[in-house]
Amino acid sequence: MENLVCQLRTILEPLELAELFLKPQPLEVELGCGDASFLVKYARQNPEKNFIGVERLLGRIQKLDRKGQRAGLANLRGVRIESAYFLEYLLPPHSAGALHVYFPDPWPKKKHRRHRLINEHFPALARNALTPGGTVFLRTDDRDYFQQMNEVFSAAKEFEKAETPAELAEVVTDFESDFNSQGIPTLRAAFRLRG
Numbered sequence: 453m454e455n456l457v458c459q460l461r462t463i464l465e466p467l468e469l470a471e472l473f474l475k476p477q478p479l480e481v482e483l484g485c486g487d488a489s490f491l492v493k494y495a496r497q498n499p500e501k502n503f504i505g506v507e508r509l510l511g512r513i514q515k516l517d518r519k520g521q522r523a524g525l526a527n528l529r530g531v532r533i534e535s536a537y538f539l540e541y542l543l544p545p546h547s548a549g550a551l552h553v554y555f556p557d558p559w560p561k562k563k564h565r566r567h568r569l570i571n572e573h574f575p576a577l578a579r580n581a582l583t584p585g586g587t588v589f590l591r592t593d594d595r596d597y598f599q600q601m602n603e604v605f606s607a608a609k610e611f612e613k614a615e616t617p618a619e620l621a622e623v624v625t626d627f628e629s630d631f632n633s634q635g636i637p638t639l640r641a642a643f644r645l646r647g
């Protein structure tokens with residue numbers, strides 16, 4: 453199998469999804485996928501969907517390749533790039549049925565909060581990325597960031613609160629499993645784009 457991490461020909465044009473995947477299937481994206489623990493499990497459980505993991509660190513996106521190849525996954529690809537840029541410029545508009553954002557860097561210092569991915573600009577990026585009725589699934593351990601996530605989506609009237617299906621919540625991420633084993637609970641939210 454070829455390398456699962458896309459060799460981008462250009463970062464100025466949207467990806468050709470038909471060139472990326474063997475089968476045209478509904479697409480879901482994880483932003484900041486880390487070592488792809490979540491995506492490899494979830495892609496294996498959902499062979500009828502295609503998945504893209506976005507991650508800026510080389511060492512981590514290489515793990516997506518190694519783990520995905522080992523699992524023989526034809527429905528998983530990785531892109532090494534910054535998440536907001538990916539949504540704005542590389543993902544074809546209205547192509548993803550779900551965006552998964554799990555344990556994004558919390559930037560706890562007040563002066564660094566502008567670096568947070570889920571900020572007041574994010575709902576507009578998500579709206580452009582999602583298919584009608586598509587959903588943003590969020591998890592964090594950070595109470596302040598969780599409040600910010602809820603605030604920015606409450607202010608975005610095109611989104612409504614949704615539930616995380618139990619079978620999705622059961623698939624834990626690498627960071628989540630570390631936090632949970634230390635007794636730190638997962639804070640979870642989901643927001644659905646009104647159809």
Ligand SMILES: C[S@@+](CC[C@H](N)C(=O)[O-])C[C@H]1O[C@@H](n2cnc3c(N)ncnc32)[C@H](O)[C@@H]1O
Pocket residue numbers: 483484485486487506507508509512533534535536553554555556557569625626627628
């Ligand atoms: C705290 S880790 C969580 C990883 C994974 N989601 C998990 O739950 O195990 C955050 C990940 O997001 C990546 N990351 C942070 N900001 C990013 C950005 N703006 N674009 C792409 N990746 C980013 C980091 O390199 C890191 O791998």
